[in-house]
Amino acid sequence: MEYLADTNVLLRSTHQTHPMHPTALTALTTLLRSGDRVCVTPQNIIEFWNACTRPEDRNGLGLTPGEADREASRLEGLLTLLPEVPAIYHEWRRLVVAYSVSGVQVHDAHIVASMNVYGIRSLLTFNGPDFIRYPGIHVIHPNDVAH
Numbered sequence: 001m002e003y004l005a006d007t008n009v010l011l012r013s014t015h016q017t018h019p020m021h022p023t024a025l026t027a028l029t030t031l032l033r034s035g036d037r038v039c040v041t042p043q044n045i046i047e048f049w050n051a052c053t054r055p056e057d058r059n060g061l062g063l064t065p066g067e068a069d070r071e072a073s074r075l076e077g078l079l080t081l082l083p084e085v086p087a088i089y090h091e092w093r094r095l096v097v098a099y100s101v102s103g104v105q106v107h108d109a110h111i112v113a114s115m116n117v118y119g120i121r122s123l124l125t126f127n128g129p130d131f132i133r134y135p136g137i138h139v140i141h142p143n144d145v146a147h
Contacts, residue, residue, distance in 0.1 A: 002037045004115050005079060006125035007047040009142060010040065014052070014071050015061055020126065020142070027124060027142035032078065038124070039080040041114045043107065045072055087117045099133050112137060 005028065012024035031038050052068040054060025063071065092113035095101065101109045112134045115123065121138050123131060128139040 001122065002039060002118075002120045003031060003122045003124045003140070004039045004041070004082075004111065004120050005044065006111065006123060006127065007044045007051070008126045009124050010044060010048045010075055011051050011061070012126070012142075014048075014075075023142045024126075027145035028078070030145050031124070037080055038078075039082050039118070039120060040075065041082050041111065042084045043110055043114070045076070045081070047107070048072060048075070082114060082118055084114075085117065088113050091116050095134070105130065109134075 009024050009028065012018050012020040013028055015021055028038060049068050049072060051059070052061045052063045052071060053065055054062070056062040088110070092106075092110050095109045095113055095116075096106055099109070108130045111123070112131065115121070115137065121136060122140055123137055124140050124142060124145070125131065126142060128141055131137050131139050
């Protein structure tokens with residue numbers, strides 16, 4: 001089976017002192033060990049880098065660019081990085097218009113557009129309510145995999 005891992009799962013799998021770290025890490029490990037394909041998009045890695053290198057007092061992890069590079073490389077070695085292709089932009093535009101998406105939720109629409117273009121139906125995320133508006137997307141909370 002194929003899954004797309006949301007950025008919040010990547011961040012919590014990296015942030016060892018976060019209370020959701022064990023759940024995120026176990027979910028990813030369980031899926032990978034069972035032979036499932038866990039994917040990410042360039043956007044996920046960009047958002048991951050942003051949060052990793054933002055100061056802790058601004059809701060970041062406070063990593064240096066070198067540390068963020070090591071963590072991003074580790075994730076890229078474990079997960080399948082899906083290429084950004086022009087069809088994703090066109091699907092994103094369709095979604096934001098069809099579902100009246102605005103503000104920061106445009107990033108979630110981009111994730112869904114990538115999933116639609118690549119035919120991935122399952123999204124591993126801690127933020128399931130952000131994706132309810134999109135039919136055909138099966139939201140899976142890491143708790144549901146880790147237990």
